[in-house]
Structures are given as structure tokens and as C-alpha cells.
Amino acid sequence: MALVEINDIRKIYRVGDQEIAALDGVTLSIEAGEFLAIIGPSGSGKSTLMHLLGCLDSPTSGRLVIDGVDVSRASNNELSAMRNAKIGFVFQSFNLLPKFDVFRNVELPMVYAGVSAKVRRERAMEAIERVGLMNRLHNTPLQLSGGQCQRVAIARAIVNNPKIVFADEPTGNLDSHTGEAILNLFRELAESGRTIVIVTHDNTIAARLPRRIEMCDGRIRDDVEVPVSKTTPLVAVPKEVTAL
Amino acid sequence: MNFWFGLLIGLKEISSHKFRSFLTMLGVILGVSSLLSMFALTEGLSRGMKEMLYSSGGMERVEVVPKEPSERCKDLAFLSPGRTMEDANALRKGAPLVDLVSPELSMSMVVTRSNKTLSTGVSGGEPEFLKMGRLKIEFGRPITQADLDSVSRVVVVGPSVVSELWPESPGYIPLGEAIRLNGIPYRIVGVLQYEEISFSKRRREAGLDAARAAQQLKRRGKADKAFDPLWQKNRAVLIPITTMFYDYRSASNPDFSPNRQLDRLYLRVADMALFEETISQARTVLDRTRRGIDDFGFDTREEWADAIERNVKNSRTTGGLIAGISLLVGGIGITNIMLASITERIREIGVRRAIGARQRDIFIQIVVESGVIGFIGGIFGLVVALGLVRILVMLSPAQNTAVITFPAVLISFGFAVGIGVISGLYPAWKASTLDPIEALRYG
Numbered sequence: 001m002a003l004v005e006i007n008d009i010r011k012i013y014r015v016g017d018q019e020i021a022a023l024d025g026v027t028l029s030i031e032a033g034e035f036l037a038i039i040g041p042s043g044s045g046k047s048t049l050m051h052l053l054g055c056l057d058s059p060t061s062g063r064l065v066i067d068g069v070d071v072s073r074a075s076n077n078e079l080s081a082m083r084n085a086k087i088g089f090v091f092q093s094f095n096l097l098p099k100f101d102v103f104r105n106v107e108l109p110m111v112y113a114g115v116s117a118k119v120r121r122e123r124a125m126e127a128i129e130r131v132g133l134m135n136r137l138h139n140t141p142l143q144l145s146g147g148q149c150q151r152v153a154i155a156r157a158i159v160n161n162p163k164i165v166f167a168d169e170p171t172g173n174l175d176s177h178t179g180e181a182i183l184n185l186f187r188e189l190a191e192s193g194r195t196i197v198i199v200t201h202d203n204t205i206a207a208r209l210p211r212r213i214e215m216c217d218g219r220i221r222d223d224v225e226v227p228v229s230k231t232t233p234l235v236a237v238p239k240e241v242t243a244l
Numbered sequence: 245m246n247f248w249f250g251l252l253i254g255l256k257e258i259s260s261h262k263f264r265s266f267l268t269m270l271g272v273i274l275g276v277s278s279l280l281s282m283f284a285l286t287e288g289l290s291r292g293m294k295e296m297l298y299s300s301g302g303m304e305r306v307e308v309v310p311k312e313p314s315e316r317c318k319d320l321a322f323l324s325p326g327r328t329m330e331d332a333n334a335l336r337k338g339a340p341l342v343d344l345v346s347p348e349l350s351m352s353m354v355v356t357r358s359n360k361t362l363s364t365g366v367s368g369g370e371p372e373f374l375k376m377g378r379l380k381i382e383f384g385r386p387i388t389q390a391d392l393d394s395v396s397r398v399v400v401v402g403p404s405v406v407s408e409l410w411p412e413s414p415g416y417i418p419l420g421e422a423i424r425l426n427g428i429p430y431r432i433v434g435v436l437q438y439e440e441i442s443f444s445k446r447r448r449e450a451g452l453d454a455a456r457a458a459q460q461l462k463r464r465g466k467a468d469k470a471f472d473p474l475w476q477k478n479r480a481v482l483i484p485i486t487t488m489f490y491d492y493r494s495a496s497n498p499d500f501s502p503n504r505q506l507d508r509l510y511l512r513v514a515d516m517a518l519f520e521e522t523i524s525q526a527r528t529v530l531d532r533t534r535r536g537i538d539d540f541g542f543d544t545r546e547e548w549a550d551a552i553e554r555n556v557k558n559s560r561t562t563g564g565l566i567a568g569i570s571l572l573v574g575g576i577g578i579t580n581i582m583l584a585s586i587t588e589r590i591r592e593i594g595v596r597r598a599i600g601a602r603q604r605d606i607f608i609q610i611v612v613e614s615g616v617i618g619f620i621g622g623i624f625g626l627v628v629a630l631g632l633v634r635i636l637v638m639l640s641p642a643q644n645t646a647v648i649t650f651p652a653v654l655i656s657f658g659f660a661v662g663i664g665v666i667s668g669l670y671p672a673w674k675a676s677t678l679d680p681i682e683a684l685r686y687g
Contacts, residue, residue, distance in 0.1 A: 076602075084599065089599065099256055108596070
């Protein structure tokens with residue numbers, strides 16, 4: 001069974017007397033270990049789809065199964081638990097907590113998971129090392145560059161060892177070099193077996209990922225698997241850029 | 245998420261907005277300090293009144309007081325001899341439940357020693373006088389039966405009288421010296437022990453009141469008179485009742501006949517458990533001496549004790565209400581700031597929810613945060629209250645103004661934390677029910 005199974009999902013928002021279908025019958029499945037992009041113009045429903053997949057919201061109708069758990073009718077608390085244990089988020093604007101240093105930010109998901117302080121420390125260190133920020137452990141987000149912030153966010157997203165990581169326009173606030181570095185980091189993570197979904201409106205990013213789901217008016221317009229070898233780098237990136 | 249993590253976040257939040265947090269706490273600080281000061285004041289009031297009640301004989305002392313005779317006896321009222329020595333003697337013989345009877349005369353007199361004068365109340369009493377009033381002899385001897393029998397011109401004086409008549413030599417023990425009471429010379433045979441209420445005694449022994457004592461010395465006899473329940477006791481002047489009668493009363497009626505009326509008549513109940521029985525026994529005896537005329541009553545301290553309770557309760561309620569209102573205002577301040585603070589942090593709340601915080605976690609976080617504000621405000625409030633009470637004690641001439649008790653501290657502090665927590669409930673509810681998607685989009 002696929003990691004994510006969604007079947008004829010609808011999400012209808014009510015604005016005044018009007019009903020707006022943000023998602024109008026979407027069926028999709030994502031296998032474990034996939035690295036894919038959801039693209040589409042604004043208003044196409046890609047964000048709504050990500051929110052549903054990310055257990056931030058529940059569908060109006062349809063079935064949504066993530067890692068064998070049917071979350072279509074899950075309660076608020078069950079959704080929180082799902083997000084905590086099985087899902088990681090990376091946002092366009094990083095969304096780090098400004099008053100906490102790198103370590104505390106990365107540690108946070110484990111706090112809500114009830115992990116002991118000792119294990120929290122070990123795993124946070126591991127994740128921070130993975131994104132190459134050991135030398136910035138006790139800096140606050142304000143003292144970091146955009147790229148570094150996004151690395152912290154990635155470390156936070158993977159620290160609970162989630163089944164799937166969602167990245168919402170992860171390079172949107174970064175210059176192109178830094179953006180490439182972040183994409184490469186995602187790619188490395190994908191190569192090590194993680195399932196990663198990047199939501200973007202940027203076709204040039206999407207074009208370089210192995211699978212591309214194109215949204216339009218609340219439906220999937222296109223779902224292409226590109227024969228990209230997983231081992232080829234997306235783009236050659238100079239070493240000094242990765243260090244950012 | 246555990247409590248300690250919430251506490252950490254709360255402290256961080258507070259320390260990153262120090263001035264704002266301080267302003268928020270100010271309401272709680274003022275509330276707690278006024279609550280605690282109020283407790284301290286009423287406690288002092290209550291202790292003062294209770295000590296005064298005790299030092300004037302306690303609940304077991306009952307005064308026989310004159311009363312308008314009832315309608316039934318009105319026309320025969322002249323038959324009653326009034327409050328005389330007969331009453332005292334009859335009570336001693338006929339009322340075994342009464343263990344002490346003290347008949348007293350009293351007059352306001354001018355006391356002189358060479359060129360020093362002093363106007364004070366002089367009592368004529370029997371040996372029981374001292375026991376009844378819980379007075380102790382420090383130097384010399386008390387008035388004895390022999391003094392009564394021989395109508396001696398001897399006097400026992402309180403320590404304040406000594407210090408006022410011999411201001412040039414503090415600590416002088418004037419046994420054997422002569423003083424004049426309304427011109428008639430008396431020999432001092434005894435000096436009473438200096439009486440002070442236990443609270444100020446403890447403080448004096450701890451050496452806390454040196455400055456205050458000096459200040460008191462300066463204004464002795466002025467302001468203190470109104471507040472110190474023991475002022476009267478320290479200024480007591482006691483002579484034998486027989487001497488007072490012969491020297492001052494034997495021809496004091498308009499027709500120059502002796503005035504045989506007592507000014508006071510006290511009896512002491514031997515066993516408080518038999519209080520009612522004792523009073524009724526005394527009533528039976530006095531019915532005989534008064535020839536059936538009910539022109540007497542009993543002034544018991546029960547009413548006094550009740551009045552103390554009532555007064556303290558009243559002032560506690562009033563003060564509590566006022567302090568409560570200021571705490572409430574403080575609480576509203578906290579709610580207000582917490583609402584502003586969560587609006588500021590909507591995005592942060594969204595992030596926390598996205599990475600798996602449950603509604604409950606957010607709720608706890610906000611409540612803990614406002615509880616911490618209440619907690620810290622409470623601590624500051626206690627410190628302010630300590631200072632405030634100290635100032636009150638210094639300003640007030642009374643020896644027993646404000647007393648801080650441990651339960652009062654606990655209650656005030658508990659209120660502060662409680663107000664903090666309660667004020668956080670609504671903001672916490674609001675924060676925890678935010679839609680995570682909306683919250684992430686905010687700002």
C-alpha cells in the first residue's frame with residue numbers, strides 16, 4: 001500500500017452564501033521514498049492539497065489515508081498527533097521561533113512528542129549536523145542568513161523522523177544560489193529514503209524533480225513521472241554555496 | 245509538553261518584554277500588597293483588642309453595673325441601697341461560683357511630688373484589685389488587709405507614674421517616698437510591673453524598636469494614650485478602699501453624709517463552663533442586698549469579645565473587598581496583555597500547531613505564562629507589602645498595628661497566582677482554538 005492514498009477528495013469553503021470548491025475530486029497516491037513537486041498557479045488548490053496531506057485540515061468529503069491511518073474524519077487531537085509523528089513542514093518564510101536558538105527550535109517537535117531531554121538533545125544534534133549547522137547551535141534565527149534559517153527549518157522538519165516532509169515554496173524567500181543549495185539538501189534527504197513533497201509555483205524547480213503533479217482549478221491536470229536519474233545532481237553547486 | 249517547558253517559555257516571554265511585563269504585574273503587585281497589608285492591619289487590630297480584653301481581666305471578669313429598674317420596681321426603687329460594700333460582702337459569702345470580688349472606688353486626682361504634678365485616675369481597692377486587673381507588683385508590696393483595717397495612707401503606683409514624677413532619674417524605685425493625692429500625703433509602698441502587649445514586648449526584646457522607643461519617649465502621654473490598651477494600667481494609682489472612703493468620700497454627699505456608693509464592682513467567674521450559673525447565683529445574692537429591686541445588671545465581656553470578632557470581620561471584609569477589586573483590575577490587565585501577546589504570536593502558535601502541538605499544549609502554555617506573571621507579581625507584591633507594613637508600623641503610634649501572619653501571606657500569594665491563572669484562561673482558549681492554517685498565514 002502506498003504511503004499516501006487519497007480518493008476523490010473534495011474541500012469546499014463557504015464564503016458568505018457562496019461555496020467555493022478549493023479541491024474538486026482529487027485522487028492521488030504517493031509511494032514511500034518519492035520526491036515530487038505539486039505545482040500550479042495560485043488558487044489552483046495546491047496549498048489546500050498540501051494542508052490536507054499535511055493533516056492541517058480535514059477534507060469535506062473523500063478518503064485520505066496516510067501511512068495506513070485514515071485521517072479523513074480524524075479529530076483535532078489525532079491530527080496534531082499525526083503532524084507531530086509522521087509529518088514535517090518547511091515553510092517559505094521559515095517560521096522559526098525568533099526567541100529560541102537553533103537547538104531549541106529543532107528540539108521543539110520532540111517536546112510535543114514527549115521525548116526525554118537526553119534523547120531530544122541527541123536527536124536534535126544529529127539533525128542539525130545533517131543540515132550542517134553545528135557551528136550555529138546557539139544562535140537565534142535573527143543572527144542567521146535566510147539559507148541557514150531554512151536549514152534549521154529542515155532540521156526541525158526531519159527531527160521526529162517523519163514519514164513525509166512537505167515544503168511550501170522552500171526557496172521562495174531565498175536568492176537563487178541559496179535556493180539551489182536548499183534544493184540539493186532536499187534531494188540528498190530524498191536519496192537517503194525520505195518522502196519529500198515540494199509545493200511550488202516555480203516550474204523550473206518542479207521540472208527537475210522525478211515526479212510532478214500539476215494542479216489547476218482544484219483538480220489534477222497532469223501527473224508526470226520524469227525519468228531523472230536520482231544520482232545526477234540537480235545542478236552543479238559550488239562548495240562555498242552549500243556552506244551558506 | 246510538560247509543565248516545566250511551559251514555565252520556561254513563560255519566563256522567556258516575560259523577560260523579553262520586561263517593561264511590559266512589569267506594567268502588567270503592577271496591578272497584581274498593588275493588589276497583593278494591599279491585600280496583605282489589610283490582613284496585617286486587621287490582625288494587629290484583633291490582637292490589640294484581644295490583649296486588651298485579656299489584660300483587663302478577660303472574659304471571666306464581670307462588672308456589676310447600675311441599671312434603670314424595671315416598671316414593676318420603679319416606685320420602690322428608693323428602697324435599694326445601690327451598689328455598696330454590702331454587695332461585695334454578700335457575693336463573697338453567698339456566691340461560691342464567684343471566686344473573686346473586687347469593690348472599687350475611683351476618682352480623678354492631682355498627684356504631686358515636690359513641683360511635679362500629674363492628673364490621673366486613682367482607685368481605692370482591696371487586695372483583690374490587683375488580681376482582678378491582672379496587675380503585678382514589681383517592687384515593694386501590694387495593698388494588704390492590714391492597710392484596709394488601719395486605713396493607712398499607702399499607695400501603689402504604676403511605672404508610668406514613677407517616670408513622670410521622677411523624670412530626672414530613670415529607673416528610680418521610689419519606695420518609701422511620699423506623694424500627695426489631692427494634697428493629702430501618701431507613702432509609696434509598691435510599684436507595679438511595666439505592662440506591654442506581647443507583640444511589642446517581643447519586638448523590644450529583639451531590639452527592633454530602639455528608634456521607635458525613643459520616639460515614644462518623646463511623645464509619651466500624648467498620642468499613645470489613645471491607642472495603647474495598657475496605657476491606663478501603667479498609670480494606675482491604687483490606695484486602700486477604706487482610706488479613699490474616709491479621706492474623700494465620708495462627707496461627699498450634698499448633705500455631708502458619707503457617700504457609700506461603690507464606683508465599680510467586679511466579680512470573677514471561677515469556671516467559664518458554669519458562666520450562666522455563676523451569673524444567676526450572683527443575681528440571686530444581689531436581689532437580697534438590693535431588696536428585690538432590679539436596679540443592677542451584669543456587664544459581661546462576651547459582648548466585647550463578640551464585638552471584637554465582628555469588628556475584625558467587618559474590616560476584613562471591607563478591606564478584602566477593596567484589595568480584591570484592585571486584584572481584579574490587575575487580573576483584567578493580565579488578560580488584556582495576554583490577548584495582545586497572543587495576537588503578536590499568532591504565527592508562532594500556528595507553527596507550534598503545525599509541528600504537532602495539540603490545542604491543550606497551547607492552552608497550557610498561555611495559562612502557565614499568565615500564571616507566571618501572577619506568581620512573580622505575587623512575590624513582588626509580598627515584598628512591597630513587607631515594606632508597606634513596616635512603614636505603617638513606624639507611622640502609627642500604636643504598639644500593635646500591623647502583624648503579618650503566615651496564613652495571610654499564603655492567602656494573598658495564592659490569590660495572586662490564582663488571578664494570574666484565571667486571567668489567562670480566556671486568552672489561552674482563544675489561542676488554542678486558532679485554526680493552524682489561518683495562524684500560519686497571519687502577518
